[in-house]
Amino acid sequence: MQAQLNLKVERNVKKQRNKSQYIWYIFLLPTLLGILLFMVYPIFESLRLSFYNSNGTIETFTGLNNFKRVLTSGDFWNSVWNTFYIGIFQICITVPLGFIFASLINLVSKGQNILKVIYFLPNVTSIVAASMIFAFVLHPEMGIMNFVLAKLGLPTSTWLSDPSTAKWAVILLSIWHWIGFVIIICLANLQSISSEMYEAAKIDGASGIQQWMFITIPNMSGTFAFLLITGWIGALQRFNEVYVLGGPSGSPARSIQTMGAFIYERGFTGFEFGIASAATYIMFMIILVFTFINLKISKMKI
Known part of the structure; x- marks a missing residue:
């Protein structure tokens, strides 16, 4: 019985630790979303646009013509x-x-x-x-x-x-x-x-x-x-x-x-x-x- 009780206590302690770790990830989430939205996304969107003739509304694929x-x-x-x-x-x-x-x-x-x-x-x-x-x-x-x-x-x-x-x-x-x-x-x-x-x-x-x-x-x-x-x-x-x-x-x-x-x-x-x-x-x-x-x-x- 004592061994089972100790095992339950250890499991509860681990669950509490995992919950506390997840809370830190929640605090980091706004920063990560900001990086993805304002840094990562513009990089890939700019790369995509470099292959298109675009005025912000109408887009036409031109390949490497823009680089040329x-x-x-x-x-x-x-x-x-x-x-x-x-x-x-x-x-x-x-x-x-x-x-x-x-x-x-x-x-x-x-x-x-x-x-x-x-x-x-x-x-x-x-x-x-x-x-x-x-x-x-x-x-x-x-x-x-x-x-x-x-x-x-x-x-x-x-x-x-x-x-x-x-x-x-x-x-x-x-x-x-x-x-x-x-x-x-x-x-x-x-x-x-x-x-x-x-x-x-x-x-x-x-x-x-x-x-x-x-x-x-x-x-x-x-x-x-x-x-x-x-x-x-x-x-x-x-x-x-x-x-x-x-x-x-x-x-x-x-x-x-x-x-x-x-x-x-x-x-x-x-x-x-x-x-x-x-x-x-x-x-x-x-x-x-x-x-x-x-x-x-x-x-x-x-």
Whole structure:
């Protein structure tokens, strides 16, 4: 009898445990439904639409014709060029500059936290709000930039109205917005480097520059790889700032239209959802290839 009673008690305990575990799955259900509805479903629906000529109402199966139209479109390749042009200069300027600033902040004994906040503030600012401010700053007549240049006796520019300077306006905005993130990440790695390495280098007679070149920089390789990969992914997906500054067509003369803006223009302005979906998957493949290349390069360096 006692053995049967103990067996019943164990069964009741197991049932209670199973019930408590099921309750946790119920709490997870809204999140899982949200992921399925707003992430998984759009991915597969976009893939399906890439094989159709669709305006949102009428659909006609076209096979790979949408991909062919995108790959033979001059506007698409212009957007690819703009995306890489802006991204390359942004990354090549921001990462070294942010690392130098982080190295200088790391030498400061007091007020580091204040400097971190000051440099990181642009990164937490909405890119849309920042773009609107930049549009005002770079206004050819009422802008602060031309006002300062005129006071200094330097030539002014039309900035966002000139294709030759519009790209650099976006680059400057991107550098200002992203450099705080680079500084914080670099600073975190700098402060994790063992002080014993620097002490040993001092004993061997290494100067501050030599320590920075042969100890600091090699120990930052993993951080540099992380910043390059995340920077490229963000650069290839660039949309918000170019949309605010130049609209979906990337005015003037499509000089700042990126791949993201091209997709938006075709999908939500021209109602060519099949073309937009095909361009989305081509952009995805480009991001995948460059991420793979960055990983390979970073592993070689590390």
